[in-house]
Amino acid sequence: MLNAALFGLELPETPTGFKLENYQVDYATGFFPQEPPSRLSGQFKLWEDALDDAEGKLSLGEDTRACAKAKRPYGENWRDRIRNMPLLDTGDLADEPRLWQRAHMVLAFLINFYIHSQPPNGSPTPVHVPECLAVPIVNVSRVLGIAPVLTFADTVLWNAKPADSQLPMSANNIALAHTLSNTNTERNFHITSAKAELRGVEILRIIEDYAQLPDYADIHAVSRTAKDLRRLATVVQDLTDILQNMKDTVDPHCFYWQVRGWFRGSDCGTSKWIYDGVPESDTLDLAGPSAGQSTVMHAIDVFLGVDHQLHEKRSPAPSEENKKADRGFMERMRRYMPGQHHAYLKDLAALPVPVRSLAKTSPLLRESYDLAVLALKKFRDAHMRIVCLYIINMAGTTPPGTPEEALERQGMQSQGRAKGTGGSHVASLLKAGRDATDRTLVVRR
Numbered sequence: 431m432l433n434a435a436l437f438g439l440e441l442p443e444t445p446t447g448f449k450l451e452n453y454q455v456d457y458a459t460g461f462f463p464q465e466p467p468s469r470l471s472g473q474f475k476l477w478e479d480a481l482d483d484a485e486g487k488l489s490l491g492e493d494t495r496a497c498a499k500a501k502r503p504y505g506e507n508w509r510d511r512i513r514n515m516p517l518l519d520t521g522d523l524a525d526e527p528r529l530w531q532r533a534h535m536v537l538a539f540l541i542n543f544y545i546h547s548q549p550p551n552g553s554p555t556p557v558h559v560p561e562c563l564a565v566p567i568v569n570v571s572r573v574l575g576i577a578p579v580l581t582f583a584d585t586v587l588w589n590a591k592p593a594d595s596q597l598p599m600s601a602n603n604i605a606l607a608h609t610l611s612n613t614n615t616e617r618n619f620h621i622t623s624a625k626a627e628l629r630g631v632e633i634l635r636i637i638e639d640y641a642q643l644p645d646y647a648d649i650h651a652v653s654r655t656a657k658d659l660r661r662l663a664t665v666v667q668d669l670t671d672i673l674q675n676m677k678d679t680v681d682p683h684c685f686y687w688q689v690r691g692w693f694r695g696s697d698c699g700t701s702k703w704i705y706d707g708v709p710e711s712d713t714l715d716l717a718g719p720s721a722g723q724s725t726v727m728h729a730i731d732v733f734l735g736v737d738h739q740l741h742e743k744r745s746p747a748p749s750e751e752n753k754k755a756d757r758g759f760m761e762r763m764r765r766y767m768p769g770q771h772h773a774y775l776k777d778l779a780a781l782p783v784p785v786r787s788l789a790k791t792s793p794l795l796r797e798s799y800d801l802a803v804l805a806l807k808k809f810r811d812a813h814m815r816i817v818c819l820y821i822i823n824m825a826g827t828t829p830p831g832t833p834e835e836a837l838e839r840q841g842m843q844s845q846g847r848a849k850g851t852g853g854s855h856v857a858s859l860l861k862a863g864r865d866a867t868d869r870t871l872v873v874r875r
């Protein structure tokens with residue numbers, strides 16, 4: 431028997447409460463609901479109808495191709511219809527989490543359709559989200575504990591469903607209910623995230639098993655943890671493969687010019703968003719969706735003890751660029767997760783014996799722990815290459831359409847839509863995350 435003294439650690443009691451089911455997390459589907467949220471009915475069908483009338487029929491406002499411009503009059507009518515919709519009382523939604531999730535998703539899609547189908551007018555004046563969308567999404571978001579804007583939960587967790595409804599959702603059986611751009615590139619982009627999310631469920635189970643260990647320092651527990659850390663490394667390697675394989679189905683040029691514009695939040699364009707009818711709407715969290723909001727990805731970081739905020743003294747010391755990067759990004763992204771999932775991360779961070787502390791003192795764990803950290807660092811290296819391919823490189827390409835159409839679009843791009851569309855901000859953020867992961871290793875090579 432090993433005991434705490436061998437580790438040089440004071441080991442507190444193991445918690446009993448850290449179970450996935452306490453956080454609305456399913457053992458098979460993870461952060462996906464067991465069943466996809468069902469369509470809203472009654473008076474809320476109005477929102478569903480508006481969504482049906484938007485998909486595939488509206489064009490991205492900044493798209494200057496003739497085929498996109500031909501859709502603009504329809505877009506004007508659609509937005510006019512939205513402005514004239516009644517303000518519905520979300521208190522009338524039945525007390526059923528799936529309906530609230532569906533309401534959030536439908537409203538968030540409507541908001542992005544409403545904002546981004548408007549041709550940019552080149553002025554930095556704020557854009558207004560009508561009260562009939564703004565007020566209900568804020569109310570629904572308060573119940574769900576999530577930001578009142580399109581999030582990873584809307585585009586992936588509540589949007590994915592089994593392609594064959596007779597079979598459970600799996601890597602080979604995923605379809606999407608909704609897209610903004612109506613392109614296969616967008617579908618496959620979200621399906622890639624959904625596949626990673628599903629593969630990540632095994633990691634959630636590994637973490638739960640660790641949290642449930644009756645005695646972290648017992649020899650059997652240590653050898654089990656070592657084995658599980660190796661398993662975790664393999665799953666993270668699979669996530670990297672899923673990420674890299676997206677090159678086969680997600681077209682970079684289409685992604686950059688036809689898809690990404692639909693996702694922008696209030697932090698990216700030239701104009702801030704105002705939520706009409708919502709007091710102090712400038713204090714709301716209104717960034718665009720990102721896989722940086724995936725609770726699975728955060729769970730890996732928290733479990734392994736990656737220090738994104740540079741709170742701890744680790745080697746090698748952070749570079750000047752690391753220090754200047756947005757250290758609060760990952761923490762902020764948690765506000766874009768459903769409240770229960772956010773709570774899961776908070777409790778995970780409070781486990782009495784972080785696996786990194788054990789690995790530092792136990793030669794039995796060190797190698798397998800570092801293997802898991804290295805796998806995560808490789809994931810972040812691969813992710814940086816993906817971002818280079820899909821954003822940084824594409825920023826220098828010619829927009830789609832005839833030379834005249836492309837020129838018109840390029841003119842718009844140069845009017846200051848650059849933040850979040852590539853360049854140094856994103857690169858230094860991702861590099862800082864990769865370097866923080868590297869600093870998590872317990873043995874410096």
Ligand code: HEM
Nearest residue numbers: 622623626673720721722727810816817820821856860863
């Ligand atoms: C075309 C594919 C992708 C692009 C262009 C892309 C782009 C980005 C960008 C620009 C960020 C920086 C912050 C932000 O703006 O949200 C980010 C963050 C992040 N992305 Fe992606 N992403 C892609 C696919 C994925 C996939 C499939 C995953 C997960 C399997 C993923 C996981 C993450 C994570 C975890 C972060 C937070 C930062 C970090 O942990 O390093 N991304 N992504």
